[in-house]
Amino acid sequence: MRAIAFLAVMPAVAFVVHPSQAQDAAAGEKVFTKCKVCHIADKDQNKVGPSLNGVIGRTAGTHPDFTYSAAMIAAGKSGVKWDEPTLTTYLHAPQAMVKGTKMTFPGLKDDKDIANVIAYLKQFSK
Numbered sequence: 001m002r003a004i005a006f007l008a009v010m011p012a013v014a015f016v017v018h019p020s021q022a023q024d025a026a027a028g029e030k031v032f033t034k035c036k037v038c039h040i041a042d043k044d045q046n047k048v049g050p051s052l053n054g055v056i057g058r059t060a061g062t063h064p065d066f067t068y069s070a071a072m073i074a075a076g077k078s079g080v081k082w083d084e085p086t087l088t089t090y091l092h093a094p095q096a097m098v099k100g101t102k103m104t105f106p107g108l109k110d111d112k113d114i115a116n117v118i119a120y121l122k123q124f125s126k
Contacts, residue, residue, distance in 0.1 A: 028120030031113045035105070041124045049103065055082050056118075056125035060098070071100030087118050 038049035050066040061068040061076035093107045
C-alpha cells in the first residue's frame with residue numbers, strides 16, 4: 001500500500017521546481033524598472049547607484065569610480081560578495097542587511113520578484 005501511495009505522489013513531485021530554477025529573467029527585467037532610477041545593468045555605467053553590470057560575484061563596495069558609503073565598504077571588507085543568497089537578503093531589506101547604506105530603496109517584498117531580478121542580473125554577469 002505504501003508503495004502505491006509513493007508511486008501516486010511521484011508524478012506530482014517531478015513537477016515541483018526548485019526556486020533557483022524558477023527564475024524568469026524577462027519578469028525580472030520588468031521588476032528592475034524600479035531599480036533603473038539609480039542603476040544600470042546592461043552596461044558598465046554608474047548612476048546614482050553603482051553599475052550592476054557584472055554584480056554577481058563582485059565584492060560589495062568595490063565597483064570602480066563609485067563613492068560608496070562607509071557601511072558598504074565595510075561590508076565588502078568583511079567578506080560580503082554579491083551571490084544569490086546575499087542578493088536575496090539585501091534586496092529584501094537593504095538597510096537591514098547593511099546598516100548605513102546610501103541605498104534608500106525599501107526593498108522588494110515578493111521572493112519571486114527578487115529571484116526574477118537576480119535572473120535578470122545574471123545575464124549581465126560573468
